[in-house]
Amino acid sequence: MKDNVVLQMKGISKSFPGVRALQKVDFSLNKGEIHALMGENGAGKSTLIKVLTGVYSKDEGTIEIAGKGEVSIHSPQDAQNLGISTVYQEITLCPNLTVAENMFIGRTQGAFTNWKIMNIEADKLLKKLDIPASATMQLSSCSIAVQQMVAIARAIDMDCKVLILDEPTSSLDDQEVQKLFGLMRDLKQMGVGIIFVTHFLDQVYEVCDKITVLRDGKLVGEYEIKDLPRVQLVAKMLGKEMDDLSDIKGEHKAYEGKNAGEIVFEAKDLQSNAGIKPFDFFIKKGEINGFTGLLGSGRSECVRAIFGADTILGGTVKMHGKKVNIKRPLDAMKNGIAYLPEDRKLDGIVGDLSVRENIILALQVLNGFFKPFSRAKADEFAQEYIKKLNIKTASADTPVKSLSGGNQQKVILARWLLMHPDYLILDEPTRGIDVGTKVDIQKLVLQLAEEGMSVTFISSETDEMLRTCSRLVVMRDRKVVGELLGNDLTQNKIMSTIAGDGDSEIKQEADLKAI
Amino acid sequence: MNDNKFKKLMSNQLFIPVIALVVLALINLINDPSFFKVTLGTNNAGNPVLSGYLITILDYGSELGILAIGMTLVTAASGGQDISVGATIAIAGSAMLRVLCGGNSRPETIQAPIIVAFLVACLVGMLCGAFNGLLVSIFKIQPMIATLILFTAGRSIAAWINNNELPIVPDPKFSYFGGFIPGIPIPTTVFIVAICIVIIALVLKFTNLGLYTQAVGINENSSRLNGINPTFIKFLSFVILGLCVAVAALIKVSRLSTINYSVIAKDIEMDAILAVALGGNALSGGKFNIWASILGAYVIQFLTTTLYKFNVQSDALAAYKAVVVIVLVIFSAPKVREYMKDARKKIIKVQKEAA
Numbered sequence: 001m002k003d004n005v006v007l008q009m010k011g012i013s014k015s016f017p018g019v020r021a022l023q024k025v026d027f028s029l030n031k032g033e034i035h036a037l038m039g040e041n042g043a044g045k046s047t048l049i050k051v052l053t054g055v056y057s058k059d060e061g062t063i064e065i066a067g068k069g070e071v072s073i074h075s076p077q078d079a080q081n082l083g084i085s086t087v088y089q090e091i092t093l094c095p096n097l098t099v100a101e102n103m104f105i106g107r108t109q110g111a112f113t114n115w116k117i118m119n120i121e122a123d124k125l126l127k128k129l130d131i132p133a134s135a136t137m138q139l140s141s142c143s144i145a146v147q148q149m150v151a152i153a154r155a156i157d158m159d160c161k162v163l164i165l166d167e168p169t170s171s172l173d174d175q176e177v178q179k180l181f182g183l184m185r186d187l188k189q190m191g192v193g194i195i196f197v198t199h200f201l202d203q204v205y206e207v208c209d210k211i212t213v214l215r216d217g218k219l220v221g222e223y224e225i226k227d228l229p230r231v232q233l234v235a236k237m238l239g240k241e242m243d244d245l246s247d248i249k250g251e252h253k254a255y256e257g258k259n260a261g262e263i264v265f266e267a268k269d270l271q272s273n274a275g276i277k278p279f280d281f282f283i284k285k286g287e288i289n290g291f292t293g294l295l296g297s298g299r300s301e302c303v304r305a306i307f308g309a310d311t312i313l314g315g316t317v318k319m320h321g322k323k324v325n326i327k328r329p330l331d332a333m334k335n336g337i338a339y340l341p342e343d344r345k346l347d348g349i350v351g352d353l354s355v356r357e358n359i360i361l362a363l364q365v366l367n368g369f370f371k372p373f374s375r376a377k378a379d380e381f382a383q384e385y386i387k388k389l390n391i392k393t394a395s396a397d398t399p400v401k402s403l404s405g406g407n408q409q410k411v412i413l414a415r416w417l418l419m420h421p422d423y424l425i426l427d428e429p430t431r432g433i434d435v436g437t438k439v440d441i442q443k444l445v446l447q448l449a450e451e452g453m454s455v456t457f458i459s460s461e462t463d464e465m466l467r468t469c470s471r472l473v474v475m476r477d478r479k480v481v482g483e484l485l486g487n488d489l490t491q492n493k494i495m496s497t498i499a500g501d502g503d504s505e506i507k508q509e510a511d512l513k514a515i
Numbered sequence: 516m517n518d519n520k521f522k523k524l525m526s527n528q529l530f531i532p533v534i535a536l537v538v539l540a541l542i543n544l545i546n547d548p549s550f551f552k553v554t555l556g557t558n559n560a561g562n563p564v565l566s567g568y569l570i571t572i573l574d575y576g577s578e579l580g581i582l583a584i585g586m587t588l589v590t591a592a593s594g595g596q597d598i599s600v601g602a603t604i605a606i607a608g609s610a611m612l613r614v615l616c617g618g619n620s621r622p623e624t625i626q627a628p629i630i631v632a633f634l635v636a637c638l639v640g641m642l643c644g645a646f647n648g649l650l651v652s653i654f655k656i657q658p659m660i661a662t663l664i665l666f667t668a669g670r671s672i673a674a675w676i677n678n679n680e681l682p683i684v685p686d687p688k689f690s691y692f693g694g695f696i697p698g699i700p701i702p703t704t705v706f707i708v709a710i711c712i713v714i715i716a717l718v719l720k721f722t723n724l725g726l727y728t729q730a731v732g733i734n735e736n737s738s739r740l741n742g743i744n745p746t747f748i749k750f751l752s753f754v755i756l757g758l759c760v761a762v763a764a765l766i767k768v769s770r771l772s773t774i775n776y777s778v779i780a781k782d783i784e785m786d787a788i789l790a791v792a793l794g795g796n797a798l799s800g801g802k803f804n805i806w807a808s809i810l811g812a813y814v815i816q817f818l819t820t821t822l823y824k825f826n827v828q829s830d831a832l833a834a835y836k837a838v839v840v841i842v843l844v845i846f847s848a849p850k851v852r853e854y855m856k857d858a859r860k861k862i863i864k865v866q867k868e869a870a
Contacts, residue, residue, distance in 0.1 A: 307740075309739075309740055328739075328742075328744075329739060329740050329741065329742050330742035330743075330744075333741075333742045339740065341737075341740055346734075346736055346737075347734075347736045347737050347740055348737055348740075349734070349737065350729075350730045350733045350734045350737050350738070351733055351734065352729070352733045352801050352802045353726075353729060353730065353733060353802070357726060357730075361726070361730065361741050362741045362742065364723060364726065365723075365727075365741050365742040365743055366742065368723075369722055369723050369724075369727070370721065370722050370723075372720075372721065372722060372723045372726070415741075
């Protein structure tokens with residue numbers, strides 16, 4: 001182990017039933033280094049972090065720490081004792097305690113606490129780290145950024161050598177992010193090694209020294225920040241080489257029926273309270289388009305705004321050229337818009353209810369409170385879609401939660417198809433389901449469009465989007481940054497647009513050439 | 516018994532309350548078969564009335580049965596319970612007396628038709644429910660905390676409505692609701708409960724109240740994305756409970772033709788919650804079975820009457836009840852049921868091996 005290395009992980013493997021989450025991954029961290037850990041969802045970032053912090057035990061591999069040699073970490077307490085501290089995305093402090101109490105909770109010795117000394121110590125540390133808070137303030141009265149910093153201060157004070165920041169910036173605004181970066185640079189000066197996990201590319205290039213990229217549980221590589229242009233980083237994360245042009249456009253026919261070319265839905269300056277910048281959007285009859293961008297870029301927030309799922313702050317919306325008011329999901333449904341949400345468990349299924357009730361739910365709500373379907377009618381609907389989408393369930397009475405993920409997704413899809421919408425939004429319909437079902441869903445989408453339904457299709461897998469969509473809206477950092485169609489619909493173009501940092505096109509092209 | 520059938524029976528929500536009823540009935544049958552005797556006699560006024568322990572159970576379980584309807588809906592939609600129903604019965608009852616007696620504690624005749632007084636009580640009950648519902652659905656206060664306000668203040672408000680006097684309703688007709696209608700030997704409360712059951716059955720059949728309430732209780736996010744308004748559904752459940760409270764208040768006040776603010780419907784909220792739990796409904800909300808809750812209410816009354824029969828002092832009643840409740844609740848806990856299922860499987864296996 002070299003002198004300036006504080007942490008070295010070698011050949012780490014970890015399997016869960018059915019999944020190899022990590023396969024022989026190496027990772028090393030130097031003293032005074034900010035090291036970004038990058039990868040798309042499911043790449044193994046959080047598994048690696050959890051192995052390091054003792055939440056999971058590794059199957060194979062070694063972890064070495066400067067001055068301690070090879071160590072075994074079996075619990076978060078072990079990790080803490082070894083000087084590995086973690087600050088998570090959600091603040092894990094107690095908002096109803098004071099700043100000082102939060103910093104020292106669980107670390108006092110004996111049954112008695114000297115509050116005075118504790119507060120003085122806390123203030124000293126806060127001052128040293130330049131954190132705008134005082135020891136006796138209640139934590140909940142501080143801004144999220146300051147709370148985040150207090151969590152970091154707590155970690156630092158526990159003599160930490162390795163600090164893990166897991167998506168610390170996702171709930172911060174620009175100014176707060178800058179404050180946090182200031183603190184990170186200070187810590188770097190003090191020699192703390194920082195592992196920084198984020199989905200924001202700009203932030204990586206602003207503050208980090210090195211990048212380690214993971215994909216599908218495997219190590220892609222470790223790079224100096226200056227050696228890895230953005231486009232290439234995106235390529236490495238997505239696993240697509242830039243010259244990989246083998247993607248073939250779908251073979252489906254475009255819709256050619258009545259009103260072809262009519263703009264079904266149009267939004268101008270639409271904005272919701274979910275933190276996205278105002279955006280324009282439209283979709284034509286029988287068109288399939290998609291929002292693309294890395295996770296956390298605001299794809300879901302955009303479609304949620306269209307459906308009225310978040311609070312709408314402004315903008316105008318037209319359906320079939322007529323101005324409509326969509327303030328809540330029911331308004332959208334009445335206008336023929338359906339939305340399959342990203343998080344199936346949290347926003348999709350109503351777990352304890354039967355497959356039948358889950359299928360009829362949306363149409364039933366649309367039908368009205370005083371007009372419940374008869375049992376026979378509901379059964380007919382359920383059976384129709386169980387057959388049509390090939391849903392594998394013991395019966396229509398089975399609680400939907402006992403179905404497999406793919407079949408649950410089909411149930412929700414059935415729910416919205418039953419409504420016969422003009423415009424169907426599918427947010428990550430293929431996430432976490434088996435390959436067969438994925439293909440089924442893609443085929444279905446193409447077929448629906450051929451029949452004249454407009455579909456917005458969002459997927460983390462660019463392949464799928466290229467295979468289905470005829471137009472892509474590209475997002476970065478909660479902003480729409482481009483639109484691709486026709487010949488531009490290639491992996492290369494998508495990646496360069498996602499990676500582009502707002503500079504001129506020339507720079508992006510230069511990047512492309514450099515590769 | 517067929518294994519599948521047994522499983523189905525076990526998983527039916529009515530299983531626990533029905534078994535409890537059967538056990539209680541058996542105990543009484545062994546102890547004294549005359550427990551089940553129903554006799555036709557005449558009361559003080561010379562009207563024919565049925566009497567016997569079974570009639571007592573049906574009669575005195577009425578308030579609880581009615582409250583169980585509303586409490587089930589509140590539990591299902593909000594995942595919490597309303598602990599103010601006893602106090603709001605006092606408020607609604609007091610309002611009814613105020614209208615009937617017009618602020619005079621010993622009026623010669625009633626000052627307003629009974630139906631008007633009842634409608635006013637309904638309004639008051641629903642207002643109390645709306646108050647609780649507002650706190651829970653809009654301000655997102657935990658139901659038990661939100662309803663603690665009326666639980667604490669309710670009986671004082673009730674006393675204040677009638678200037679802390681105890682008016683007596685002079686019209687004998689008013690006592691029919693909690694007693695007997697001349698010429699009909701069955702307690703009027705039985706009819707009132709029957710009407711309530713028919714109404715809620717019709718509501719559940721001809722509206723989506725059941726589906727919406729369960730959906731909101733199980734997954735609020737998802738319900739919202741399917742166009743349901745969870746805030747309103749929660750609010751509505753409390754208002755419906757308020758209506759149940761008013762009907763229960765009518766019966767309670769009618770039984771005495773007057774009111775005792777500090778004693779009326781005391782601790783009934785706990786029994787109502789217990790009825791919901793005995794019915795096998797999860798107190799954390801979600802799926803519900805109203806019929807099981809109503810049955811649960813009568814199980815509680817059956818138990819109370821049985822204990823009286825065994826000459827348990829009314830002071831000690833609560834302790835005995837608690838023991839029975841512990842047993843029932845433990846048996847209906849999912850963990851225990853799972854354990855029993857496993858144990859059953861093992862026994863079958865052993866039997867097969869032996870064969």
